[in-house]
Amino acid sequence: MLMSQSAEPKQLDIVLDRTSPIPLYHQLAHAIEAAITAGELVPGDRLENELSMTSRLGLARPTARQAIAQLARKGLVVRKRGVGTQVLSRQINRQARLSSLYDDLVASGRSPQTRLLSYEIGEARPEVLSCGADIDPGTNFITIKRLRLADGVPLAIMVNHLPDWLSISEADLADGALYALLRSRGINLRVAHQTVSARLMTAEECRLLSDHQPSACMATQRVVYDDTGRLIEIGRHVYRAPHYSLDVSLVP
Amino acid sequence: MLMSQSAEPKQLDIVLDRTSPIPLYHQLAHAIEAAITAGELVPGDRLENELSMTSRLGLARPTARQAIAQLARKGLVVRKRGVGTQVLSRQINRQARLSSLYDDLVASGRSPQTRLLSYEIGEARPEVLSCGADIDPGTNFITIKRLRLADGVPLAIMVNHLPDWLSISEADLADGALYALLRSRGINLRVAHQTVSARLMTAEECRLLSDHQPSACMATQRVVYDDTGRLIEIGRHVYRAPHYSLDVSLVP
């Protein structure tokens, strides 16, 4: 039912600004994506073909192809030789994001708080060196331990190790959103490797998370780099099980 | 330390086969990737620049760009305007795969077994309809429940729902590798959405997994499509906590 052929491709009302510093292929991709998310194009609809689109918009074919290829990589459309380009179901379009728990809580309308439990600077600890990243042994790391609460309820214990050239101070951590802080410093988080496992809480975790009986928790470890390959963060987080689930989109 | 500039870009010994049906940009990307994984290019090395590479190999620039852009998207190299293209650390190159537990066990040298607990065909159950995928209510689904063991030890309980047009029979499931089976039918698994959470086992899970005391488990739910947007599988799996961890690479 998804791939029912609509007989006629839909022409979109697209306006390109050639004076803008934004690349044309990006403007085009954005316009098509907007039409899809706005429901102007629904799953199964066929896009206007490349030749028609390029002549109508006054573009060269490779420019339009670059835009559409981007959407195909994102899983918004499928391209089939001899057939055309079709819009895919919105359900499969969610992308894996490198989001923080803080952002997730804000997005879901809850009010997160953060309590800084400890802040230390020192040489890389064994658990940092053993995380799989290649680390210059001389590098100093800032180690922070924080408790995250949502609407007053303890949710997670977060231990983060950050290279000290980032110069993150205790004051920087006051408002709690570590990834927002990094982004504001012009760091583009690029690729992360994350391991997730489940286990019973330790007694200390139980105490910090105000659980009276030991229950299950989710333990994550992530290694985050920036787009130039610099190691930015190693995080070991423990989440109260019933209060948190991890959403991941996999692209094989 | 990672981004130390090597003064001289390294010229690779690349042979392209213009009679091959494999696209030139793909041959080139593969050759460069092979040089990186073989250690011929090490992290921090600079790639030969585009103009030199294209004139040396007799290619047009867009062709070479397409190859290098592919590697940049995979996180193998970084490109910087005015600087060049550098090889990134191998540590961050692991990609999220849509792998099955079966493949993972084989890869780690253990011998997986699968026991089929139940096999039913019927209309979509509520838990299928509520999974977030848009499903034609009339579609029939095959529901299978399996127990996965590694070296004789129960590891996971797996419940899968598959649309019946796939015509998966009980016999098909004998050797256990569901994803391998799907691939052999020419289905390209494309995008999945997966939710992971931790909780305590239920009594029945405890019994099936031969755990005498209730312990933590990891529960995953994944929705899998193919590259044309067809719904292929909905899976709800429960893993014994200490025996399994999920590896995920995130690309924001």
Next chain:
DNA sequence: GAGTGGTCTAGACCACAAC
């Protein structure tokens, strides 16, 4: 200023799908 990648053009020919 020299060297790099980023964008864009205006074509060409081919492979595949549908009719």
Next chain:
DNA sequence: TTGTGGTCTAGACCACTCC
């Protein structure tokens, strides 16, 4: 046979980085 996307060429100009 016609229409579609897939690949490829041979250039052009621009923006950024480093010296």
